[in-house]
Amino acid sequence: MQIIYLILSGIILFFLIFPFLTVAFSQLFKEHIDTKKEQNIYDYACIITAYKNVAITEHLVQSLLKQTHQNLHIYLVGDECQPSDFSLTDDRLTVFYPNPSLKLKAKSIIHAMDNFIRPHDYTVILDADNLAHPKFLQEINLYANQGFRSIQGQRTAKNLDTIYACADSTGEFYKNFVERYVPYMIGSSSVISGSGMAVKTKLYKAYLDSPEIQQGKEMWKKMLQEDKILQNFLLGQNEKIVFAKNAIIYDEKVTTADQVETQRSRWLYSYFQNLPNSSGLILKGLTNLSWNQLLFGIITISPPLFILLFSAIFLLGAGLFINPYMSIWLFMGLGIFTLNIFWSLYLSDVPDQIWSAVWGIPLFIWKQFTALFKMGNPNKNFKHSEHSKAVKIEEVLGD
Numbered sequence: 374m375q376i377i378y379l380i381l382s383g384i385i386l387f388f389l390i391f392p393f394l395t396v397a398f399s400q401l402f403k404e405h406i407d408t409k410k411e412q413n414i415y416d417y418a419c420i421i422t423a424y425k426n427v428a429i430t431e432h433l434v435q436s437l438l439k440q441t442h443q444n445l446h447i448y449l450v451g452d453e454c455q456p457s458d459f460s461l462t463d464d465r466l467t468v469f470y471p472n473p474s475l476k477l478k479a480k481s482i483i484h485a486m487d488n489f490i491r492p493h494d495y496t497v498i499l500d501a502d503n504l505a506h507p508k509f510l511q512e513i514n515l516y517a518n519q520g521f522r523s524i525q526g527q528r529t530a531k532n533l534d535t536i537y538a539c540a541d542s543t544g545e546f547y548k549n550f551v552e553r554y555v556p557y558m559i560g561s562s563s564v565i566s567g568s569g570m571a572v573k574t575k576l577y578k579a580y581l582d583s584p585e586i587q588q589g590k591e592m593w594k595k596m597l598q599e600d601k602i603l604q605n606f607l608l609g610q611n612e613k614i615v616f617a618k619n620a621i622i623y624d625e626k627v628t629t630a631d632q633v634e635t636q637r638s639r640w641l642y643s644y645f646q647n648l649p650n651s652s653g654l655i656l657k658g659l660t661n662l663s664w665n666q667l668l669f670g671i672i673t674i675s676p677p678l679f680i681l682l683f684s685a686i687f688l689l690g691a692g693l694f695i696n697p698y699m700s701i702w703l704f705m706g707l708g709i710f711t712l713n714i715f716w717s718l719y720l721s722d723v724p725d726q727i728w729s730a731v732w733g734i735p736l737f738i739w740k741q742f743t744a745l746f747k748m749g750n751p752n753k754n755f756k757h758s759e760h761s762k763a764v765k766i767e768e769v770l771g772d
Contacts, residue, residue, distance in 0.1 A: 375695060382688045382699045388675050389685060389706035392551050393713040395668075396720075399558040406515055415517050417445040417510055418493035418574065422481040423501040427454035429763055430501045434461055436766040437499075442510035446493065448485040452476065479599050483581055486574075495524075496577045500568040502625035504531055504766045512620035513571045522576055523562075523607050525553060526569035526620035531769050538626040539730030543718070544678070545624075546727065550717040552672055553616040561668035562607070562614035567600040569622030570614075572607075580606045598643040601673075605650045608669050611661070623769050644677060682707075 419437055423430050430449060437447050447466045451459065453474045467490060475481050482498065495517060499505070509526060516524045527549055530542035553563035572580070580586065585602045607614055651674035658667025676684065685707050692700030718727065 378688070378691065378695050379699060381684075382692065382696075382703060385681065385685050385688055386702055386706045388681055389703075389710040391671070391675070393709050393716075395555050395559060396551060396713060396717060399555040402558045404558065406519060408515060410518070412514065412518050414442070414444050415494040415514055416491075417442070417495050417497050417513070417571065418486075418489060419445055419447045419497045419499060420482055420485045421447065421449045421499045421501060421503075422478050422485075423449065423451045423454055424476075424478075424481075425453045426501060427451035427459045431459065431461055432763060432765050433499060433501065433503050433505065434463075434466060436505040436507070438463055438465065439507055439766070440505065440510045441508050442514055445510060446490060448488070450475075450481040450485050452481050479581070479586055482599075486578065486581065493574050495571045496574045497571045498568055499622070500624070502531075503528075503568055504623040504764070504769055506621035506623070506770075507766070509569075509620050509622060512617050516615055516617050516620075517571070521613070521615045522573040523612055523614040524571045524617050524620070525563045525565055525614055526571070526622050527553070527616070527618050528566045528569050528622045528624045530626045531623035531764060532626055533724070533726045533730075536730055539726055541626040543723070543727050543731070545626075546721045546723050547678075547714055547717050549616075549618075550721045551713075554618055556668055556672060557614075557616040559668070561665045561672075562604070562612075563616035564669075564673060565600040565604045565614065566622075567598070568624070569620070570600075570603075572603070576607075576612070597646050598640075601643055601647045601650070604669075604673075605647070605654070608654055608666055609657070611663055611665055613665055623766075641677065648674060681710075685710075 421430050421433060427449070430451075434447060434449065437445065445465060447463075449459075449466065449468045451468060451470050453476075454470060456468075456470055459468065467488070469484060469488065471481070471484055475484060486496065495513070497510075497513070513524050513526060528545060529549075530538065530545065533539050533542060548564070553566075557563045580603055583602070583606055585597065585606070586599075604614065651670050654666045654670030655674065656670075657663065658665070658670055675681070685703055689700050689703040689707070692703060
């Protein structure tokens with residue numbers, strides 16, 4: 374029993390301390406993007422997937438039409454949506470209302486790509502509730518000109534109107550820094566956010582043709598999340614996913630306890646589904662001597678924050694009876710982990726609302742814990758996230 378306890382405690386202690394070590398290491402490096410050479414004006418296909426609510430996309434479409442980088446075309450897929458709910462027209466916009474219904478984000482993306490009006494250099498994936506900063510594509514284009522083929526923008530909150538929205542945003546700021554900016558700065562890849570990413574179109578089509586997507590299309594809600602399939606596909610080829618921290622996409626954050634459970638139960642299910650892929654990347658990184666694959670595998674296999682915290686606290690308590698010295702190490706590990714969260718938020722320069730809402734994080738963590746019990750039947754429990762924050766980009770920017 375003592376050996377099992379020490380092994381489990383050692384694993385948890387590693388994941389408590391590892392983020393601090395990577396953040397500290399990243400502070401030794403500075404990003405350099407060459408903006409002096411002549412810039413290619415790449416062509417971007419911006420795909421928006423909407424399900425049962427096409428009206429919420431209106432402000433996103435408007436924000437894309439106002440981009441400083443104008444070489445783009447927008448493809449809006451309104452699955453199970455009514456044409457009467459969307460009235461915007463523009464030469465740079467094509468709207469689809471699939472019949473029969475597709476009921477899957479990956480199928481909506483495939484539908485859009487099968488109907489491109491011209492070949493595009495890069496494909497950008499956006500969710501219906503997103504808003505794009507006016508310089509989003511301009512920033513993406515800077516990284517495209519450095520030769521990068523997979524570029525993740527930075528998602529941030531467009532609403533901080535409830536304690537749950539602030540807690541959700543706190544987690545995103547932390548993950549943006551620890552799982553995206555830091556790995557990119559120290560030579561690995563950023564974890565994909567789910568939207569706001571740009572990928573070379575030929576590379577993205579190869580991903581859509583992969584067995585994981587083709588088989589997953591028939592699994593409905595039991596399908597591994599598209600963003601995880603994409604990052605596994607890219608890292609499997611040792612492709613580097615870079616983080617464009619100034620390419621801002623605004624995202625609607627959850628506002629109620631029920632929304633937290635709905636969203637997190639889906640994410641947790643996908644995390645456990647993805648464990649074999651993460652461990653496989655660690656093995657590939659070791660056998661290929663690839664720092665990119667190794668570090669990315671470690672980051673994506675790391676337990677969700679609330680599972681890590683609960684596990685550490687439980688093992689700390691058990692250690693008082695089994696191995697008090699390990700309890701001391703776990704206590705110190707928890708302290709380092711907590712300090713690293715606040716350090717990461719400080720380095721991210723989060724808004725004041727985040728600091729003032731830190732007290733609400735335990736409520737958010739508790740709802741994530743209860744979400745664990747909704748993973749048993751994905752097709753029954755995993756509901757589509759409803760979006761209601763219809764705001765213009767000018768309102769978010771304060772213009």
